[in-house]
Amino acid sequence: MSQKTPEYAWQPVDPLGEALHSLRMSGTFYCRSELTAPWGIDLPPMPECLMFHVVTSGSCWVEFEGREKNYLGRGDFALIPHGRGHMLKNEPEAESINIFDLPRELISPRYELLNYGGGGTETHVICGAVRVEDPAAQRIINMLPEIIVTQANTPDNEWFLSTIRLMMIEAQTMRPGGDTVITRISDILVVQAIRSWLENDPLAKTGWLGALQDSQIGQAIALIHRYPTHPWSVETLAERIGMSRSAFAARFMTLVGEPPMHYVRQWRFNVAIGWLQESDLPIAEIADQLGYQSEAAFSRAFKKFVGQTPGSLRRSVSGSSAA
Secondary structure (H helix, E strand, O other), X not given: OOOOOOHHXXXXXXXXXXXXXXXXXEEEEEEEEEEEOOOEXXXXXXXXXXXXXXXXXXXXXXXXXXXXXXXXXXXXXXXEOOOOOEEXXXXXXXXXXXXXXXXXXXXXXXXXXXXXXXXXXEEEEEEEEEEOOOHHHHHHHHOOOOOEEEOOOOOOOHHHHHHHHHHHHHHHHOOOOHHHHHHHHHHHHHHHHHHHHHHHOHHHHOHHHXXXXXXXXXXXXXXXXXXXXXXXXXXXXXXXXXXXXXXXXHHHHXXXXXXXXXXXXXXXXXXXXXXXXXXXXXXXXXXXXXXXXXHHHHHHHHHHHHOOOHHHHHHHHHHHHHO
16 A cells, blocks of 8 residues: 655656556466468457457458458567457458357466367467556556557567567467466567557547656656655645646646546545455545545545445455455
């Protein structure tokens, strides 16, 4: 848990780096697909998941219903940040079959093998699905496009291809600890794909993402994230980043789209959700840490923001975990 921070502990931070650091994956599930032309796979939506595909040999097409098709060659990586349904095909004209209608071999609780196709040219793909629950990470993910494609055969990207080779070897041999290695590699590939988009897409320079990259407002956002229990005010935030109160409030509103203290309250509720889901801290202690005078006042504000009481949220999490 974050604690109220003594004056001497303040340090400059990298706001965008902090946000990327929050992209910690959980619940990774992956499938190694050995496919022969002609073939087509229909992957249903997986809400609240990031889906990805790595082509380890051959090539394929990623297609969203009625939308633009994306070609993937050997070593290319496609990230579908919002878990939307899509198709993988050896050719755009190929028919596709729902993946759940195809026989798959379960190798481990998080890994399965699919062999499918008409016996022609081979394509091997590693497909995965991961969850990211950190509030800062979710805010980034919500702003990402429908698909991000990272091509391996581009200048200065040899390390990316080497990382994919390591994933391919681990998926094929499944030595002890292979699940863990592939999970960690998935983390790296997902973060790198998002980082590449942040560096190259003009849309990443606008809104909240643009605010993170602002030399002063980005620092304010990072301080709010890193020290959610600190008794922030517009004045103290402005002082920390070397701006006047009025200039800071105006610039924050322009870049982020909401007043600073509204953002602070919203972030604290996100932190509270994480504490309720991941810890056994009493609700009264959470309320106190986040600056509320009583548990009742915190519960009323929490319900207004989240739509349910803290106790109700904690019970629902406990129930789903048991299931």
